[in-house]
Amino acid sequence: MDLQKSKQLYPFYVKELVPEIELLEQDRKKIVKKMTIIGLVLAALVIPFFFIVDEIGTMIFPVIIAAVIFGWILHYSSRDYASDFKDSVLQKIVAYIDPSLVYTPTMSISEGQFMQSGIFRKGIDEFDGDDYVEGKIGATKIEFSEIHAQYETRDSKGRTSHHTIFKGLFFIGDFNKHFSGDTYVLPDQAERLLGGLGGMLQGVSKKYGELVKLEDPVFEKEFVVYSEDQIEARYILSPALMERITKFKQKSGSRISMSFKGSKVYVAIPFAKNLFEPKIFSTILDFKPVKEFFDDFALTIDIVEDLNLNTRIWTKK
Amino acid sequence: MGAIIVLLGIIAFIVLVIVVMYNGLVGKKNTTENAFAGIDTMLKKRYDLIPNLVATVQQYMQHEKSTLTQVTEMRARAMAGGMSNDEKVALDNQISKAIGGIMVAVENYPDLKASENFDQLQRTMTEIEEQISAARRAYNAAITAYNNGIEMFPTNILAGMMNYKRKEVFVIPEVQRENVDVKDLFSK
Numbered sequence: 001m002d003l004q005k006s007k008q009l010y011p012f013y014v015k016e017l018v019p020e021i022e023l024l025e026q027d028r029k030k031i032v033k034k035m036t037i038i039g040l041v042l043a044a045l046v047i048p049f050f051f052i053v054d055e056i057g058t059m060i061f062p063v064i065i066a067a068v069i070f071g072w073i074l075h076y077s078s079r080d081y082a083s084d085f086k087d088s089v090l091q092k093i094v095a096y097i098d099p100s101l102v103y104t105p106t107m108s109i110s111e112g113q114f115m116q117s118g119i120f121r122k123g124i125d126e127f128d129g130d131d132y133v134e135g136k137i138g139a140t141k142i143e144f145s146e147i148h149a150q151y152e153t154r155d156s157k158g159r160t161s162h163h164t165i166f167k168g169l170f171f172i173g174d175f176n177k178h179f180s181g182d183t184y185v186l187p188d189q190a191e192r193l194l195g196g197l198g199g200m201l202q203g204v205s206k207k208y209g210e211l212v213k214l215e216d217p218v219f220e221k222e223f224v225v226y227s228e229d230q231i232e233a234r235y236i237l238s239p240a241l242m243e244r245i246t247k248f249k250q251k252s253g254s255r256i257s258m259s260f261k262g263s264k265v266y267v268a269i270p271f272a273k274n275l276f277e278p279k280i281f282s283t284i285l286d287f288k289p290v291k292e293f294f295d296d297f298a299l300t301i302d303i304v305e306d307l308n309l310n311t312r313i314w315t316k317k
Numbered sequence: 318m319g320a321i322i323v324l325l326g327i328i329a330f331i332v333l334v335i336v337v338m339y340n341g342l343v344g345k346k347n348t349t350e351n352a353f354a355g356i357d358t359m360l361k362k363r364y365d366l367i368p369n370l371v372a373t374v375q376q377y378m379q380h381e382k383s384t385l386t387q388v389t390e391m392r393a394r395a396m397a398g399g400m401s402n403d404e405k406v407a408l409d410n411q412i413s414k415a416i417g418g419i420m421v422a423v424e425n426y427p428d429l430k431a432s433e434n435f436d437q438l439q440r441t442m443t444e445i446e447e448q449i450s451a452a453r454r455a456y457n458a459a460i461t462a463y464n465n466g467i468e469m470f471p472t473n474i475l476a477g478m479m480n481y482k483r484k485e486v487f488v489i490p491e492v493q494r495e496n497v498d499v500k501d502l503f504s505k
Binding site: 177178212213214215230231232233234235238313314315317 | 352355437441443444447450451455457
């Protein structure tokens with residue numbers, strides 16, 4: 001995206017977004033008021049317990065129950081507000097970045113597509129996602145959404161706990177070169193921890209195919225590459241693209257993984273925070289969160305430019 | 318009795334290590350050969366494209382007839398085979414230079430440049446060039462792994478006994494680094 005868009009964001013915010021946000025701000029204040037009352041009521045119900053019981057273990061129980069009730073009510077009463085916010089404000093931000101993009105807050109990349117990437121091999125027990133964006137940037141078709149994929153474990157007492165496989169933004173783009181095999185670009189854990197020995201160990205695992213040793217030392221330090229085809233992996237990962245991927249990794253500040261499969265490029269960008277969700281307990285009539293939403297969308301949409309996917313000088317048009 | 322078992326154990330371990338090292342070296346050597354074959358495959362793809370290129374451009378390029386004939390001849394020589402790897406590389410460099418020249422000369426023929434046929438051809442050419450470069454990089458990676466095996470301890474001892482010699486990585490020849498001098502190319 002051109003720098004102009006980023007610079008013009010503030011005027012756009014003032015002109016286009018503030019009127020929308022002002023309306024939503026009233027809803028938000030109502031929710032805050034309602035939640036304050038509920039919070040006080042719950043506190044009034046819980047506090048007497050502190051005087052009745054004197055064991056800390058039993059004192060915790062009412063607090064937990066109250067917190068769960070509070071969270072549950074908060075979730076349901078802010079649902080409409082969050083969805084209104086997405087439909088108006090986020091919709092406009094996406095359209096501002098590129099008018100051809102379609103934003104569907106409730107949809108997501110499917111579990112099938114996610115598994116198709118081959119980046120994550122663990123069986124998924126719970127798959128959630130929202131904030132789906134789809135469209136065409138220049139010649140390149142893209143789609144992405146927020147994803148949270150988890151697996152379950154059971155301990156000896158039969159209690160289940162959830163573990164995250166991936167949480168963050170998941171991007172699928174049409175790649176600009178033809179290829180037939182699968183190539184994976186994964187964060188380099190072994191080499192960072194173990195140095196040369198780690199490098200040797202990487203070759204042992206054939207889960208993702210053969211290890212591909214590339215000549216860019218900066219790239220090699222950050223990533224480990226596996227492929228079915230040594231030449232094809234290098235055809236995809238040209239020296240220029242390796243540099244671009246390294247830069248993109250720095251820009252995202254995240255341990256990204258990529259795969260090149262079935263003429264597509266998949267990029268997984270992990271995020272700890274829940275993306276594209278409006279705050280309830282602090283004002284949204286503020287440029288900072290808007291800028292943050294814009295940056296998170298732009299980061300993903302700009303993959304097309306950052307990886308130069310619109311360069312169509314090869315047989316794939 | 319116990320000492321014999323220990324001794325046998327040590328011998329078995331040493332044999333195992335030697336076998337692993339030996340196989341590793343042979344594997345690396347074969348990978349380099351395989352990688353050169355990879356370059357060869359890509360070069361052949363380019364040779365296959367030359368008749369197509371000549372056919373597309375010759376009706377437009379009246380002044381460059383001799384270059385076109387030259388490229389066709391070089392292709393025939395390359396296809397005939399029976400060349401050493403070094404000869405193959407040298408001939409390929411000449412072909413690259415000539416094709417590069419033709420591609421630049423196309424700038425003088427707007428009709429040709431605009432034709433659908435040529436556009437497709439140019440895309441295929443760019444693709445093959447990049448594939449050749451990828452094959453060369455794969456070859457260099459294989460050679461580096463092989464050379465490391467030969468020079469690093471302890472595999473270097475075994476490599477010495479197997480009479481394995483260092484191989485040279487691919488360097489882009491001077492001619493290809495220079496800008497193509499079209500005038501020079503066509504004034505011949």
